[in-house]
Amino acid sequence: MPATLIDGKALAETIRAEIAAEAAAFEVETSIKPGLADILVGDDPASKVYVRNKAKAATAAGFRFDTVELPGDSTAERVAGEIERLNQDEGIHGILMQLPVPKHLDGDALVRTIAVEKDVDGLNPTNVGKVALGLPGFIPCTPKGVMEILHRFNIETQGRKVVIVGRSNLVGRPLSQLLSQKGKGADATVCLCHSSTNDLAAEVRSADIVIAAVGIARLITGEMVKPGAAVIDVGINQIADPSTKSGTRLVGDVDFESVKEVAGYLTPVPGGVGPMTVAMLLSNGLWAARKAAEKDNR
Numbered sequence: 671m672p673a674t675l676i677d678g679k680a681l682a683e684t685i686r687a688e689i690a691a692e693a694a695a696f697e698v699e700t701s702i703k704p705g706l707a708d709i710l711v712g713d714d715p716a717s718k719v720y721v722r723n724k725a726k727a728a729t730a731a732g733f734r735f736d737t738v739e740l741p742g743d744s745t746a747e748r749v750a751g752e753i754e755r756l757n758q759d760e761g762i763h764g765i766l767m768q769l770p771v772p773k774h775l776d777g778d779a780l781v782r783t784i785a786v787e788k789d790v791d792g793l794n795p796t797n798v799g800k801v802a803l804g805l806p807g808f809i810p811c812t813p814k815g816v817m818e819i820l821h822r823f824n825i826e827t828q829g830r831k832v833v834i835v836g837r838s839n840l841v842g843r844p845l846s847q848l849l850s851q852k853g854k855g856a857d858a859t860v861c862l863c864h865s866s867t868n869d870l871a872a873e874v875r876s877a878d879i880v881i882a883a884v885g886i887a888r889l890i891t892g893e894m895v896k897p898g899a900a901v902i903d904v905g906i907n908q909i910a911d912p913s914t915k916s917g918t919r920l921v922g923d924v925d926f927e928s929v930k931e932v933a934g935y936l937t938p939v940p941g942g943v944g945p946m947t948v949a950m951l952l953s954n955g956l957w958a959a960r961k962a963a964e965k966d967n968r
Contacts, residue, residue: 815946
């Protein structure tokens, strides 16, 4: 039986509507409109699209959204100055640094200057540490989106083996920490695979849940997947396709056609995890606004 496809776009729309309702109620209660700001350095076309999509989603949810556009030759001091200005702006509850930044800048260093309580991308080392320890803090948006997919589709994690392919600090590593923690929606036995893993196919085949986040097009094939396993594809890869107008198309880290005949659940690319990332950004932004309001009322 073909896999049940997980429509991340539809789920994200549902969650964004929920957040919009919560944000409206929060504003009525506190007179505070949740505020996000995105800093874009340079004119990278893909980055501009990402920022525009975030702005559209935030505005639709009733958020304030400021886009700070800086020239590509901006100095680190200038960018840091903008971040500090936003750190001090009480109307901004979450700050994003659009990555990648131009090569002469250190994106990681700039991210570390964002106030911990406004780090809605969850990239500040303090928030990274909170995730590792299971303490309240900002969970990076893509891992949070994956966790929400598992929750909303009632995919059991307790006692199940999860194989994550990819050990990035942005996706693979935080997911391994979240899923192995004690509690509902976690309690999994996690194997974090990477480029030095011996016999990757055997590891993947042993999994009840496979999360592919390595950035290699169609790496995970149907013969590598246990029948009935849930497969979450985080990968976004552009490949050549002469049949399309652009000559390219997007595919995931999973070979969709072969895996859909074996898996129990499967996320497509595009339309799977991607839309959930923006929804989780709004979730983090609303949480940041709530924490700021609580601090003001102390």
